[in-house]
Amino acid sequence: MSFNAVEIIGAKRDGKILSGDAITWMLNSYNEGVVAEEQMSALLMAIFFNGLNSEELNVWTDVMINSGERLSLSGLSRPTVDKHSTGGVGDKISLILAPLVAACGAAVPQLSGRGLGHTGGTLDKLEAIPGWRAFLSNDEVRDQLESVGAVICAAGQGMAPIDRKLYSLRDVTSTVESIPLIASSIMSKKIAEGTEALVLDVKVGRGAFMKDFDRAKKLAETMVSIGTQHGVKTVAQLTNMNVPLGYAAGNALEVIESVDVLRGGGPQDVRDLTVALAEIMLELVGLKANPAEMLDNGKAYEAYRQMIAAQGGDPDYEFPRAAKIETYEAPRAGIVNKLDALGVGVVAWRLGAGRARKEDSVSAAAGVRVLVREGDRVEKGQPLLELHADDDTHMQSGRDALEGSFIISDEAPESTPLLIKQVRN
Numbered sequence: 001m002s003f004n005a006v007e008i009i010g011a012k013r014d015g016k017i018l019s020g021d022a023i024t025w026m027l028n029s030y031n032e033g034v035v036a037e038e039q040m041s042a043l044l045m046a047i048f049f050n051g052l053n054s055e056e057l058n059v060w061t062d063v064m065i066n067s068g069e070r071l072s073l074s075g076l077s078r079p080t081v082d083k084h085s086t087g088g089v090g091d092k093i094s095l096i097l098a099p100l101v102a103a104c105g106a107a108v109p110q111l112s113g114r115g116l117g118h119t120g121g122t123l124d125k126l127e128a129i130p131g132w133r134a135f136l137s138n139d140e141v142r143d144q145l146e147s148v149g150a151v152i153c154a155a156g157q158g159m160a161p162i163d164r165k166l167y168s169l170r171d172v173t174s175t176v177e178s179i180p181l182i183a184s185s186i187m188s189k190k191i192a193e194g195t196e197a198l199v200l201d202v203k204v205g206r207g208a209f210m211k212d213f214d215r216a217k218k219l220a221e222t223m224v225s226i227g228t229q230h231g232v233k234t235v236a237q238l239t240n241m242n243v244p245l246g247y248a249a250g251n252a253l254e255v256i257e258s259v260d261v262l263r264g265g266g267p268q269d270v271r272d273l274t275v276a277l278a279e280i281m282l283e284l285v286g287l288k289a290n291p292a293e294m295l296d297n298g299k300a301y302e303a304y305r306q307m308i309a310a311q312g313g314d315p316d317y318e319f320p321r322a323a324k325i326e327t328y329e330a331p332r333a334g335i336v337n338k339l340d341a342l343g344v345g346v347v348a349w350r351l352g353a354g355r356a357r358k359e360d361s362v363s364a365a366a367g368v369r370v371l372v373r374e375g376d377r378v379e380k381g382q383p384l385l386e387l388h389a390d391d392d393t394h395m396q397s398g399r400d401a402l403e404g405s406f407i408i409s410d411e412a413p414e415s416t417p418l419l420i421k422q423v424r425n
Contacts (some may be wrong), residue, residue: 255319337408
């Protein structure tokens with residue numbers, strides 16, 4: 001059967017359902033250079049407005065998976081389970097969760113990414129440790145999963161290459177926010193990594209990509225459906241991202257806080273979310289273990305040390321302090337009515353912890369430490385934030401972004417739970 005790109009674009013523009021063969025031809029032809037960038041751009045915009053039904057979306061995801069290599073994890077002595085977060089401010093959960101679940105007996109192949117804009121990247125955080133390697137071969141991944149039980153590394157260039165091309169195109173065509181395109185992008189890579197089960201941490205709120213609950217829930221439902229259709233046991237947990245997770249936002253600062261949690265301490269919200277996600281992961285692969293106990297008895301921390309050392313890093317490395325450290329003080333007495341995750345994330349980004357473009361470098365030491373929480377009563381002049389930067393230029397950029405990060409008033413904020421809702425098939 002012959003296909004024509006213009007006809008396929010027109011059909012989706014008019015709200016018609018595309019056949020599996022048409023989708024397969026269009027994506028593969030785009031990957032081969034037969035379908036032009038402007039034609040795929042037009043199809044992405046048509047999908048942005050008219051969506052993809054479940055059958056179309058499953059085929060779309062299939063083609064992206066099959067466009068590259070798949071990581072085979074069969075034959076491991078441990079059951080495999082992974083977690084993906086849609087990104088937030090201070091979201092260092094992967095650094096704790098992977099070794100914690102490994103200490104409980106599972107294998108966690110955590111293929112992670114880098115930060116862009118106000119959301120941090122797991123690889124950026126771990127690269128603050130000298131010698132730590134983000135890029136591993138498939139054999140190295142398998143060997144480390146067998147010996148340690150946890151890997152946090154970059155996805156191979158050969159995995160879902162069509163998705164990589166589409167991701168860049170979506171970025172310049174204002175089609176990033178399409179739920180089917182987000183869901184297929186995330187799930188194609190997670191399914192290609194070969195895990196048996198997957199937990200999705202879908203952030204919702206001021207500092208999240210999805211700020212609206214209904215859209216976040218729809219994204220969660222869509223990804224759970226894709227995972228289930230492809231034989232991966234998948235559960236999504238919607239979590240609150242109105243305020244930063246924990247106290248630290250920045251690369252080395254978040255690693256330090258993660259180690260605190262792995263040693264049985266750290267911020268309560270970070271510990272609570274980590275344990276909740278670990279419990280779902282263990283349930284999905286049928287393991288009976290107590291993740292909170294593994295944090296308290298040191299076994300999770302030992303797994304973390306083994307994971308870092310296996311990838312060339314020094315788990316005992318003491319991070320240097322930033323060259324410039326300043327505090328931002330409360331302009332008046334009152335109650336912290338708003339501690340804005342987006343605002344804090346932008347400040348950390350401007351201080352040097354994040355990047356505006358994918359090719360930008362990031363600072364290991366830069367970032368923010370939050371010194372109070374929403375609902376706290378503060379006095380005028382009390383420190384609210386601690387700003388860390390490498391130089392005066394970045395420090396000034398961070399200062400300039402502070403407006404709106406906090407609201408101090410006489411009213412207490414509405415209380416919102418950290419764990420909002422689970423989505424299961």
